[in-house]
Amino acid sequence: MELIASMIAFFALVAAWFVLPSTPPVLQARPQSVPEALPSAA
Amino acid sequence: MDKISAGDTAWVLASAALVMIMTPGLGFFYGGLVRRKNVLSTVMHSFFILCLISVQWVLWGYSLAFGPDWKGLGIIGDLSWIGLNGVGLKPNADYAATVPHQAYMVFQLMFAVITPALISGAFAERKRFKAFVLFSLLWATFVYDPLAHWVWGHGGWLNKMGALDFAGGTVVHISSGVSALVAAWVLGKRITHKPGEDVEPHDIPMVVLGCALLWFGWFGFNAGSALAANGLAVSAFVNTNTAAAMAALTWLTISWAHKGVPSVVGATAGAVAGLVAITPAAGYVTPAASILIGLMVSVVCYGAVMLRDKMKVDDALDVWAVHGVGGTVGALATGLFATVAINAGASNGLFYGNPKQLWIQTIAVFSAWVFSGVMTFLILKFVNIFVPLRVSENEEAMGLDLSQHSEVAYSPS
Numbered sequence: 001m002e003l004i005a006s007m008i009a010f011f012a013l014v015a016a017w018f019v020l021p022s023t024p025p026v027l028q029a030r031p032q033s034v035p036e037a038l039p040s041a042a
Numbered sequence: 043m044d045k046i047s048a049g050d051t052a053w054v055l056a057s058a059a060l061v062m063i064m065t066p067g068l069g070f071f072y073g074g075l076v077r078r079k080n081v082l083s084t085v086m087h088s089f090f091i092l093c094l095i096s097v098q099w100v101l102w103g104y105s106l107a108f109g110p111d112w113k114g115l116g117i118i119g120d121l122s123w124i125g126l127n128g129v130g131l132k133p134n135a136d137y138a139a140t141v142p143h144q145a146y147m148v149f150q151l152m153f154a155v156i157t158p159a160l161i162s163g164a165f166a167e168r169k170r171f172k173a174f175v176l177f178s179l180l181w182a183t184f185v186y187d188p189l190a191h192w193v194w195g196h197g198g199w200l201n202k203m204g205a206l207d208f209a210g211g212t213v214v215h216i217s218s219g220v221s222a223l224v225a226a227w228v229l230g231k232r233i234t235h236k237p238g239e240d241v242e243p244h245d246i247p248m249v250v251l252g253c254a255l256l257w258f259g260w261f262g263f264n265a266g267s268a269l270a271a272n273g274l275a276v277s278a279f280v281n282t283n284t285a286a287a288m289a290a291l292t293w294l295t296i297s298w299a300h301k302g303v304p305s306v307v308g309a310t311a312g313a314v315a316g317l318v319a320i321t322p323a324a325g326y327v328t329p330a331a332s333i334l335i336g337l338m339v340s341v342v343c344y345g346a347v348m349l350r351d352k353m354k355v356d357d358a359l360d361v362w363a364v365h366g367v368g369g370t371v372g373a374l375a376t377g378l379f380a381t382v383a384i385n386a387g388a389s390n391g392l393f394y395g396n397p398k399q400l401w402i403q404t405i406a407v408f409s410a411w412v413f414s415g416v417m418t419f420l421i422l423k424f425v426n427i428f429v430p431l432r433v434s435e436n437e438e439a440m441g442l443d444l445s446q447h448s449e450v451a452y453s454p455s
Contacts, residue, residue: 003125010097014179022172022429023437024448 057266061152067255074248079441087162106187111197163359164222211322219366288336289316319372377403
């Protein structure tokens, strides 16, 4: 019983990763021409 | 019933903890090598995998890797140990006769954790976090677990053939290194990385810190693989330190001659290459051989870095050149230098009158290259169906710390 519950819990997380956004909401609001936020060390 | 040894159990548990710290250490090593806008995402790769594989291993990974052989084929374990069913506190003599089975399981868990984390250096600065998550879970299940079974599992086909891999030259380093090359090729180059232009590490002290943590943890990785607090563990410990030091000295010297300066980053790369190469050999060779292995691996891996430059594959942190090639050097060197004078339970290598061992090592190396390379390609293509592997150009230019995590490593205030 515990094994089944733990499997369900883990796969619920994996399923959530599929549907959660790939891009943070703040960037979804302004996806175009985002300025470079931090200077590159290169 | 086998009797539990307090000393052996203490050493294996301490070694598991040592190997655990290698993964955050790898995060620091890689994190220092990337640009400052990508340091958090790089460190996060290692930290996330520590969490992800810790659960995957308990639920099904350990059973696939070390469980009873499925249908006697030597390919993969069955699922009878799923959720650690039957993996208790009594020893399992097939793996470690004097420590609780769960101690062996958790020691092996740490190997399963660091292996996919090693790959992350190849796709640094451009891989979408969600794609990385799915790739890592699939790779651990369909590449690492079967390969560990082949080499270390009871009934694994390379194990039965007599392949020697003391602590993971094929299972950990060739698999991750070759997969890194394939991943870098499939993902393509960083748009912000101009051809021929070096990406300067943003924090070299962090690189040295990460290297030091890796070296420290590697004592658990290799000496812990003796699975007992005994002379073999001491031999592996001494060989580990010696090879790392010799490889660092050699790499430093080559780069000094080649570029005119004794590079700090070069010294750390050499140390890691030495640690990689001695991994499969640590419990089979003499200290003198470990010096030669350290010398050989730095020469070959330095050449591999230059070759990678010519191949135009953007393996960002040279995972293939150091781990894939270094693991290959170590696995083949084991077939040269192994001696039963060090490990009576193993075999002699070519230099001790047994050329067949070198042939067996070659088969193991070839199998690991082909299997991990093909499987990684297929897994990446599969993940790409559901999630784009790369971030957008804007997100890459902005940096992954901000575009993937909405956080920055270093506050301007």
